[in-house]
Amino acid sequence: MNPVYEKLMKCYKSVKEKIDFQPEIALVLGSGLGDYGDSIDVVATLDYHDIEGFPVSTVSGHKGRFVFGYVNNVPVVCMQGRVHYYEGYPITDVVLPTRLMKLMGAKVLFLTNAAGGVNYDFAPGDFMLIKDHIMNFVPSPLIGQNIDELGVRFPDMSDVYKKDLQQVIRDTAKETGIKLQEGVYIQLTGPNFETPSEVKMCRILGADAAGMSTAAEAVAANHMGMQVCGISCISNMCSGMQEQPLSHEEVKETTDRVAVQFKELITASIVNIHKHLNK
Numbered sequence: 001m002n003p004v005y006e007k008l009m010k011c012y013k014s015v016k017e018k019i020d021f022q023p024e025i026a027l028v029l030g031s032g033l034g035d036y037g038d039s040i041d042v043v044a045t046l047d048y049h050d051i052e053g054f055p056v057s058t059v060s061g062h063k064g065r066f067v068f069g070y071v072n073n074v075p076v077v078c079m080q081g082r083v084h085y086y087e088g089y090p091i092t093d094v095v096l097p098t099r100l101m102k103l104m105g106a107k108v109l110f111l112t113n114a115a116g117g118v119n120y121d122f123a124p125g126d127f128m129l130i131k132d133h134i135m136n137f138v139p140s141p142l143i144g145q146n147i148d149e150l151g152v153r154f155p156d157m158s159d160v161y162k163k164d165l166q167q168v169i170r171d172t173a174k175e176t177g178i179k180l181q182e183g184v185y186i187q188l189t190g191p192n193f194e195t196p197s198e199v200k201m202c203r204i205l206g207a208d209a210a211g212m213s214t215a216a217e218a219v220a221a222n223h224m225g226m227q228v229c230g231i232s233c234i235s236n237m238c239s240g241m242q243e244q245p246l247s248h249e250e251v252k253e254t255t256d257r258v259a260v261q262f263k264e265l266i267t268a269s270i271v272n273i274h275k276h277l278n279k
């Protein structure tokens with residue numbers, strides 16, 4: 001068996017032995033946004049450490065566990081802490097949790113992250129609906145022998161961040177009175193932030209926000225036929241666009257400042273996505 005698939009199935013078996021819960025929506029919480037887990041009616045939690053073979057995150061501010069439960073009666077699985085490529089894991093490990101959540105039954109992957117603003121119209125604390133992505137020197141998680149059990153060799157990528165889900169989130173932001181920017185997310189490897197010249201490159205390439213996650217997960221989810229959507233929290237303006245040097249502390253400060261609004265937007269979006277899927 002393909003070793004990547006074998007590892008995935010081993011983790012799946014390990015989860016199945018411990019948890020009997022079928023999520024509809026899989027939610028990934030970005031840097032500093034992990035507290036959202038507290039607004040879930042928790043049925044069970046599962047530490048990544050307790051899943052045999054699971055890649056465990058090492059970044060401070062990232063808890064490492066799945067939370068299973070309900071957001072206003074919608075069954076969700078939520079990742080408090082994700083695995084990043086810059087931690088040194090192979091890209092197939094980075095997307096293993098995403099694949100696992102699809103196997104658990106999730107139809108939708110709702111991605112969130114903290115990102116740097118590349119677009120001059122953005123400000124720290126803004127939210128950005130992800131309309132599309134660019135991967136910059138981050139390898140595709142689909143490289144290697146195709147896992148036919150998961151999806152096709154050459155998956156279409158013309159509608160990864162589903163247009164109907166984009167509209168649901170857009171409508172939700174209006175309904176809740178939360179300002180929502182829109183744009184293209186670019187994933188760079190990190191862990192260093194970009195140079196001002198790299199930020200200029202990102203802008204020329206068509207990116208509006210830059211980060212170190214999300215796009216690879218979206219590729220793996222799309223491969224498996226999940227419906228993907230995502231929101232970035234603009235935690236800072238990218239380097240060269242603000243006076244002070246960037247730090248992870250600044251990212252956390254901003255995400256803390258907007259945590260209440262973030263919770264409101266995510267909860268209302270989940271409820272509306274559920275309604276949209278079941279109408």
Ligand code: HPA
Nearest residue numbers: 114115116210211212238
């Ligand atoms: N660049 C890349 N990733 C990030 C940033 C940034 O400025 N802020 C938060 N994640």
